[in-house]
Amino acid sequence: MDLLVVLSIEALRAVASLALISVGLAIIFGMMRVINLAHGEFLMLGGYAAIVATKAGVNIWVATLLISPVVVGVIGVIIERTVIRFLYGRPRDTMLATWGLSLFLVGLATTIFGNTTEGISAPAGSLQVGNYHIAAYSLIIVLIAAVVFASIWAVFRHTRYRLIARSTMQNPDMAAALGVNPPAVYAATFGIGAGLAGLAGGVMAPITGIVPTIGAAYVAKAFITVIGGGPAVLAGTVSASVLFGAIDQIITYLSTPVIGEVALLAAAVVLLRFMPLGITGRFFRRAS
Secondary structure (H helix, E strand, C coil): HHHHHHHHHHHHHHHHHHHHHHHHHHHHHHHHCCCCCCCHHHHHHHHHHHHHHHCCCCHHHHHHHHHHHHHHHHHHHHHHHHHHHHCCCCCCHHHHHHHHHHHHHHHHHHHCCCCCCCCCCCCCCCCEEEEEEEEEEHHHHHHHHHHHHHHHHHHHHHCHHHHHHHHHHCHHHHHHHHCHHHHHHHHHHHHHHHHHHHHHHHHHHHCEECCCCHHHHHHHHHHHHHHHHCCCCCHHHHHHHHHHHHHHHHHHCCCCCHHHHHHHHHHHHHHHCCCCCCHHHHCCCCCC
């Protein structure tokens, strides 16, 4: 029974982590139709922002939950204004540009931080479940993910932002005629997506450590989750994260982490074979 509780907590942590890693990409890709291959590097930058701030004496919670998303969000706005704004409606060019941006950010981080793993200690200590110990930080990650998704849902549900953003992406000229500032909406949406990736990096830094090439380990999972989830940003990300995160964690427990990731990819291939529009495209057509 104790082992089952521990495994359940670890499965929840895996699902929450995958959801946090993917939601920023879901906003950028799902709402803006921008294929951002530098998403993993935004996560990496968020991790380094948390590490640098913590080592400079900033409280770890401020560093991970505030500094990381703000720093990467600002970087995202700058990138959107200087690079992405010229490539809307040109998906192949956007892929090439963000791939080049990814290589640039990896090289820049390697020059500044070196090619060694940097990290910070996980806060909150450990919990004892019978004869087993589990990091309390695992439960905190679940709580952070829940708060993030509840906040995004509240914004989508109770403000006009989602309507304004979608209408701007679909018909910027009409939106401008109605008084909306399309460039500001583009920059804000891309910045929010980048900031959420930075938040994920800051949250993951205490348990994974950060190295300049860490983004490559997450970007594929994020794209698989977003595409598998379908067109609804929140419902798709949550449903795909639950499915893929649980499969990854279960297979990892029964075998190895490598086999777990292979199982995740196989599950995504099977899912898209039978549900080309993703989970929400098939079951939750009216979800957010």
